[in-house]
Amino acid sequence: MYKEERINRLLEQIKQKEGGDFSYNAAAIHSNFKHAAENKSSLTIKILSVVGGVLATLAFLGFLFLTGMRSETSLLIVGISFLLGAVLLTKLYDRLIIETFSISAYAIGLWLISFGLLEMHINENVIVIFILIITLIVLFLIQSYMFSFLSVIAIVGSFFALVFINEFAIGIYLMVGILASILTYFTLNEAKIITINKKMAKLYNPIRIALVLSFFISLYAINKSFNRMFDFEEKHLNYYWLTSIVIIALLLFLISKIIKKIEISKPLSKAIIYGLSILIFASIFYVPSILGAMLLVLLSYYVNHKTGLALGVIALVYFVIRYYYDLSFTLLTKSIILFVSGILFLLLYVFTHKKLANHEKI
Amino acid sequence: MENINKEDIHIISGNSNWSTKAVDKLLHNQIYSSKKDWQQFLRLFFISLGVSFTVAGIVFFFAYNWNDLHKFVKIGLIAGLILALTLFVVFVKNLGDTVKNSILTGTSILVGVLFAVFGQIYQTGANAYDFFLGWTMAIMLWVVVANFSVLWLLFLILINTTYFFYIKQVVGDLSPVTYFIFPIILNAAFLIVSNYANYRITEFKTAIWLTRIIALVLVMLITIGFVVGVFSKNMISFGYLILITLGLYALGYKQSMQTKNTFYIALIFFSILIMLLSIIIKGIDANFFDAIGVFLMISLLTVIGVTAIIKYLIHLQNKWKNV
Numbered sequence: 027m028y029k030e031e032r033i034n035r036l037l038e039q040i041k042q043k044e045g046g047d048f049s050y051n052a053a054a055i056h057s058n059f060k061h062a063a064e065n066k067s068s069l070t071i072k073i074l075s076v077v078g079g080v081l082a083t084l085a086f087l088g089f090l091f092l093t094g095m096r097s098e099t100s101l102l103i104v105g106i107s108f109l110l111g112a113v114l115l116t117k118l119y120d121r122l123i124i125e126t127f128s129i130s131a132y133a134i135g136l137w138l139i140s141f142g143l144l145e146m147h148i149n150e151n152v153i154v155i156f157i158l159i160i161t162l163i164v165l166f167l168i169q170s171y172m173f174s175f176l177s178v179i180a181i182v183g184s185f186f187a188l189v190f191i192n193e194f195a196i197g198i199y200l201m202v203g204i205l206a207s208i209l210t211y212f213t214l215n216e217a218k219i220i221t222i223n224k225k226m227a228k229l230y231n232p233i234r235i236a237l238v239l240s241f242f243i244s245l246y247a248i249n250k251s252f253n254r255m256f257d258f259e260e261k262h263l264n265y266y267w268l269t270s271i272v273i274i275a276l277l278l279f280l281i282s283k284i285i286k287k288i289e290i291s292k293p294l295s296k297a298i299i300y301g302l303s304i305l306i307f308a309s310i311f312y313v314p315s316i317l318g319a320m321l322l323v324l325l326s327y328y329v330n331h332k333t334g335l336a337l338g339v340i341a342l343v344y345f346v347i348r349y350y351y352d353l354s355f356t357l358l359t360k361s362i363i364l365f366v367s368g369i370l371f372l373l374l375y376v377f378t379h380k381k382l383a384n385h386e387k388i
Numbered sequence: 389m390e391n392i393n394k395e396d397i398h399i400i401s402g403n404s405n406w407s408t409k410a411v412d413k414l415l416h417n418q419i420y421s422s423k424k425d426w427q428q429f430l431r432l433f434f435i436s437l438g439v440s441f442t443v444a445g446i447v448f449f450f451a452y453n454w455n456d457l458h459k460f461v462k463i464g465l466i467a468g469l470i471l472a473l474t475l476f477v478v479f480v481k482n483l484g485d486t487v488k489n490s491i492l493t494g495t496s497i498l499v500g501v502l503f504a505v506f507g508q509i510y511q512t513g514a515n516a517y518d519f520f521l522g523w524t525m526a527i528m529l530w531v532v533v534a535n536f537s538v539l540w541l542l543f544l545i546l547i548n549t550t551y552f553f554y555i556k557q558v559v560g561d562l563s564p565v566t567y568f569i570f571p572i573i574l575n576a577a578f579l580i581v582s583n584y585a586n587y588r589i590t591e592f593k594t595a596i597w598l599t600r601i602i603a604l605v606l607v608m609l610i611t612i613g614f615v616v617g618v619f620s621k622n623m624i625s626f627g628y629l630i631l632i633t634l635g636l637y638a639l640g641y642k643q644s645m646q647t648k649n650t651f652y653i654a655l656i657f658f659s660i661l662i663m664l665l666s667i668i669i670k671g672i673d674a675n676f677f678d679a680i681g682v683f684l685m686i687s688l689l690t691v692i693g694v695t696a697i698i699k700y701l702i703h704l705q706n707k708w709k710n711v
């Protein structure tokens with residue numbers, strides 16, 4: 027709710043702490059708060075608008091398909107007009123109510139342009155890069171939540187598409203590793219990013235949730251059974267360790283920050299925690315998706331991001347259950363791995379239990 | 389610093405020259421998880437992962453050796469485990485309700501495993517319906533007494549599954565719409581009773597996530613049942629369905645208004661939108677409209693419909709915030 031005095035009080039308090047240098051654009055701040063209060067959307071509303079947008083897009087594409095509009099030029103023209111229309115509409119009239127319509131138009135526009143270019147028999151790589159550039163430009167032009175969210179998903183998707191089109195299997199594992207690194211950097215450097223400029227402050231939230239969601243989905247892609255569907259060479263599928271190493275490095279970095287947060291100072295304690303953690307990661311080394319899920323859980327909890335946390339927990343449960351069906355190891359191997367890592371977790375629990383409960387300096 | 393939230397920080401830092409260091413410090417102090425949060429979380433994290441991984445490891449080990457085990461060992465193992473866990477829950481002091489209930493949930497799952505193993509060893513030829521019915525009956529007492537949300541969820545899943553197999557294997561031929569009416573009534577009854585108990589009896593608190601899942605499933609059943617009904621020929625059961633739906637949706641709407649929660653309303657209206665769309669599609673069948681026009685109409689109506697729903701939800705949100 028928009029409360030003018032509260033905002034002014036906050037600004038005063040910040041000014042006191044920052045000193046004389048602190049300057050702000052009062053008008054912009056108040057109008058932003060007003061706009062946010064009027065367009066507040068719960069998760070229900072966001073999901074509803076995405077689902078509505080998807081249905082509308084599909085129905086519309088069905089309509090176009092039935093009308094037999096296949097000529098490349100008409101596809102391109104209609105696509106571009108939808109795209110421009112969506113961008114203009116949002117620029118002029120950035121309200122929650124218009125969102126369903128504009129994101130449908132945006133999605134339809136992108137699809138039509140892709141189809142048009144495909145019909146022209148242009149190289150698929152070029153098409154993907156073209157879409158990539160368009161979505162980057164849209165990201166730069168419009169900072170509306172849904173648009174930015176979809177644009178980032180499209181951007182990450184384009185990179186993955188390039189990997190799959192060119193059958194560069196190792197690329198998948200590299201990509202997931204890169205995505206994990208970007209997500210970690212982005213999440214842990216919130217202050218740095220939102221103080222860059224006005225655009226980045228507005229873009230931060232949608233970009234983060236888009237990265238979380240893409241990461242969540244990509245964890246599925248490093249699954250061997252998924253990739254077998256794509257005729258990759260078998261030996262290339264063994265490069266999952268690339269992802270594992272990257273994620274373990276990120277996890278260790280995150281652990282160092284957590285240790286600082288819970289104020290553990292004795293070197294021996296730190297060493298034991300790192301040691302046990304490394305042992306656990308080593309035992310789950312073969313299942314990067316579980317490692318990724320753990321990273322998501324810890325990262326989201328660090329910045330108190332509830333949606334990310336929920337997704338991380340779901341991913342963790344899902345990939346552990348899925349692990350049961352992984353045919354590359356016998357049940358015996360899997361049982362030993364699980365048992366060992368389970369015991370290690372219990373050791374961590376026992377070790378930290380007393381210390382964590384007593385608030386002692388350890 | 390007064391209570392500041394994430395949105396405040398984002399807006400102010402974007403429109404001022406607030407220093408990165410100050411923003412970072414504020415985020416860490418007020419928004420991010422504190423030391424105490426981490427202590428609680430890590431304890432939970434370590435013990436749940438530790439217990440589940442270790443148990444899973446043991447289970448996998450037995451799965452590996454399963455074929456070589458003697459049948460008495462198989463049944464004895466599971467039955468013994470059920471017995472041990474239940475006695476543990478009953479007799480060990482200072483365990484905490486959540487822990488006890490979680491173990492009980494695990495035991496309830498083991499009951500199902502026991503029946504499955506029994507059926508596998510003795511090849512009783514029992515069909516899935518008997519299995520699920522037996523499982524449901526066996527744990528019913530525990531579910532009611534423990535009154536634990538996860539256990540209720542398991543129980544509801546079992547009841548619905550039992551019904552599904554009952555229709556499939558015992559009754560066989562049922563008009564499609566009638567097929568939906570019973571689970572709708574069943575799940576609706578659960579929802580209504582739990583909501584009633586939640587708000588009238590103070591000692592009885594139902595988990596919100598559970599009621600939301602039940603509501604979601606219920607609305608899905610109603611919507612799918614309705615769509616099936618639109619395309620079927622049996623008008624009598626369809627009529628019953630419509631009556632029940634009207635009643636339930638009216639109740640849901642009233643409940644939403646009373647508790648000032650947009651969830652039910654969003655579900656209800658979205659469901660009605662889909663129902664309308666299905667009627668329009670039926671229009672192709674009846675040669676009322678032609679196919680091409682219908683797709684376009686659906687596309688436009690979806691956008692308009694969803695936009696209207698969202699507008700209404702925002703209106704409600706703002707109305708309730710200002711009260």
